[in-house]
Amino acid sequence: MSSESDDGTLFERLRRALESGRLAHAYVFAGLPSRTHAMAIRLLQLLHCDSGSGRPCGRCPACRNVAAHRHADSLWIEPRNKSRNIDIDTVRSIRGHMARSSMAGRWKSAVFAGADRMQEPAANALLKMLEEPTPDTIFLLLSDNPQALLDTVRSRCQVLRLHGGGGAPDAFSGPMLEILEAGGPGVIGGLLRARRLGALLKPERERIEKEEKAAVNWDLYEGKARERMEEIVDARVAARYKGTLSDALLALERWYHDILLCAAGAGESFFIHGDRAHSVRALAAGLTCGRACHNIRVIEDMKGQVDLNVSESMLFDRAFAVLTARNKES
Numbered sequence: 001m002s003s004e005s006d007d008g009t010l011f012e013r014l015r016r017a018l019e020s021g022r023l024a025h026a027y028v029f030a031g032l033p034s035r036t037h038a039m040a041i042r043l044l045q046l047l048h049c050d051s052g053s054g055r056p057c058g059r060c061p062a063c064r065n066v067a068a069h070r071h072a073d074s075l076w077i078e079p080r081n082k083s084r085n086i087d088i089d090t091v092r093s094i095r096g097h098m099a100r101s102s103m104a105g106r107w108k109s110a111v112f113a114g115a116d117r118m119q120e121p122a123a124n125a126l127l128k129m130l131e132e133p134t135p136d137t138i139f140l141l142l143s144d145n146p147q148a149l150l151d152t153v154r155s156r157c158q159v160l161r162l163h164g165g166g167g168a169p170d171a172f173s174g175p176m177l178e179i180l181e182a183g184g185p186g187v188i189g190g191l192l193r194a195r196r197l198g199a200l201l202k203p204e205r206e207r208i209e210k211e212e213k214a215a216v217n218w219d220l221y222e223g224k225a226r227e228r229m230e231e232i233v234d235a236r237v238a239a240r241y242k243g244t245l246s247d248a249l250l251a252l253e254r255w256y257h258d259i260l261l262c263a264a265g266a267g268e269s270f271f272i273h274g275d276r277a278h279s280v281r282a283l284a285a286g287l288t289c290g291r292a293c294h295n296i297r298v299i300e301d302m303k304g305q306v307d308l309n310v311s312e313s314m315l316f317d318r319a320f321a322v323l324t325a326r327n328k329e330s
């Protein structure tokens with residue numbers, strides 16, 4: 001998964017890809033809805049704009065229609081029914097749209113906002129279309145929880161993660177940073193941080209579970225069907241929580257990246273968290289560059305373990321035992 005620190009850079013990359021005929025026929029834009037929606041609109045305006053300038057003008061009828069989700073060549077699909085899912089009929093109806101030639105003689109596109117809300121049959125119907133790409137068509141899957149997409153669907157798409165320009169990657173980074181700043185040095189401090197991070201994430205798991213359970217009309221399922229549905233809900237919860245953990249680890253990595261920069265002698269203008277430079281400097285004091293690099297590798301390692309379904313408490317306990325060890329071993 002490629003990671004972009006700046007939405008503008010990512011858009012430029014897409015623009016150059018279009019210019020050189022290398023635009024992929026399917027993308028996953030992963031990130032907060034505000035960002036992924038804005039990026040989808042910008043890319044579609046680039047494809048449909050009447051200005052002929054090679055950049056979206058934002059003012060022509062095509063650009064305005066794209067922004068209002070009513071361009072004739074561009075379908076915008078969102079989870080709408082009571083269960084907030086995208087169903088198979090909706091996906092099937094797109095096949096005809098994508099097969100017809102473009103009204104304006106340009107691109108045909110379909111955007112799935114909340115793409116992770118696609119039920120499995122719907123996702124499989126989409127997969128068929130992704131497997132038989134037609135020229136000048138593009139699929140955009142927007143999701144704040146890309147881990148919940150079918151692997152087969154995700155692997156057919158180019159996945160681009162949108163974090164915005166240097167801001168917080170998610171809602172946790174504020175409370176997370178407070179935990180990372182406090183707690184004192186040494187192994188005890190590390191253990192304390194690990195426990196508090198675990199406690200921060202636990203209610204999030206419960207919230208996701210509640211939401212997913214409420215999205216199902218349980219009256220429709222009995223016996224075996226109910227058991228199967230319970231399994232599906234469990235899988236959805238696990239997938240969404242994985243996304244939460246990944247975001248938390250990203251926030252952790254950004255914090256330790258500042259500590260590395262500080263240990264390497266960089267000034268606070270280079271920090272992501274320049275407003276917390278005092279804490280960064282305190283934590284970097286006495287840390288060698290080698291040790292600070294090692295810390296980043298520990299976090300990289302943690303990211304790999306998220307996919308192995310290691311519990312968050314084990315993940316943080318193990319990692320912080322290493323992260324707080326100072327220079328003794330190096």
Ligand SMILES: [Zn+2]
Pocket residue numbers: 045048049050051056057058059060061062063064
């Ligand atoms: Zn335009």
